[in-house]
Amino acid sequence: MNENNYYFNNHLQEAKIVKRETQFTIKVNINNKVETCHCPVTSRIGNVDLNNISCLVSSNKNNKRKLLNTIEAVSFDKNNENWIGINQIFSNKLMEFFIKNNKFPKMINNFKTLKREVKIDNSKLDFLINNNLYLEVKTPLVTINVKYDKNIKIVPFSKFTSYDRLIKHIEKLTKLLENGNQAILAIVYQYKITNFKEWLHSLNYLEVKKVMKIAINKGLKIWNINIKITKEKASLLSYENITKKVLTCC
Known part of the structure; x- marks a missing residue:
């Protein structure tokens, strides 16, 4: 297999x-x-x-x-060639599978152990790897980075506040970094990216930007994970360190 x-x-x-x-x-x-x-x-x-x-x-x-x-x-394309996975919980299951099969050697050095849903104070982070690397998984769906078919109907953009949990988790990761641990934010796209778009800004965008910049300067690493969904399987396409790109845009 x-x-x-x-x-x-x-x-x-x-x-x-x-x-x-x-x-x-x-x-x-x-x-x-x-x-x-x-x-x-x-x-x-x-x-x-x-x-x-x-x-x-x-x-x-x-x-x-x-x-x-x-x-x-x-699917937002005519021939359904690029399915867009929307199950955010499934992203964690996929990450566990690929981590345990050592599919992220550049991201995770010398994988040995993994724990799920690690409690930190009054919240939980998705993974603790090798007892010193904390990894949080996010699957953004507000902005979909694919080219839409011409028949797709667009709805008006409305302001939203959906990044409160992200801010909370980034602050937790920052605190862990200050205590000598490592931290990764894995942004999982369950589809093949065909048209990278600027993220739609939430009402708390400036706060997100601030905590992200602080975390990166403390040592947070940010990786894009690209996965393809079909009726039969989910396939790992690529993974990329985008920390510098995020820091530049922040």
């Missing part, structure tokens, strides 16, 4: 979004039957009207769940 690939236990199903009902639910047409699916991301997904957009759906046979189907990815 190619360890650059994470294979789904069951293939994802292709469907069409009918409409987003709430933050947590989306109605989709699967095999000519309209069903309500769980939406794993509560924020906006790009600046796109999701009605009639193609999507990939996973099924769960756990009868304790109210909704057995989950939207895993959407």
Whole structure:
């Protein structure tokens, strides 16, 4: 098995979004039957009207769940060649898989041990690696870095405040750096980047900018992780240290 690939236990199903009902639910047409699916991301997904957009759906046979189907990815291109993964929790699962298979040698030196959801004061960070490297995973979906098909309907941009948790985690990482640890912020894109766009600025953008700059100067490293989603698998495409680029733009 190619360890650059994470294979789904069951293939994802292709469907069409009918409409987003709430933050947590989306109605989709699967095999000519309209069903309500769980939406794993509560924020906006790009600046796109999701009605009639193609999507990939996973099924769960756990009868304790109210909704057995989950939207895993959407497509903003005509031929569905570049699925955009939207399950942010899945990013952590993928990162664990690729870390344990030593797929980030330039990012993680001499991997030995990994712990998930490490408690730091009153919050948690995603990973502790080799007992001295803290790694936090973020999957941004407000800005989608792909070229949209001409038929994609754009919705007006509205101001938002969605980076409070990011600020909190960056401040935690900064404190850990001051105590002699290492820290990484991994920005995971579950799609192939085809059109890099400037991030849409939140209402607390200046605060994000400030804490990010302080953290980088203390030693925080920032990496882009690029992953491709298909019906069968998730494949690691590339990873890149973008710390200098972020510092420049900050």
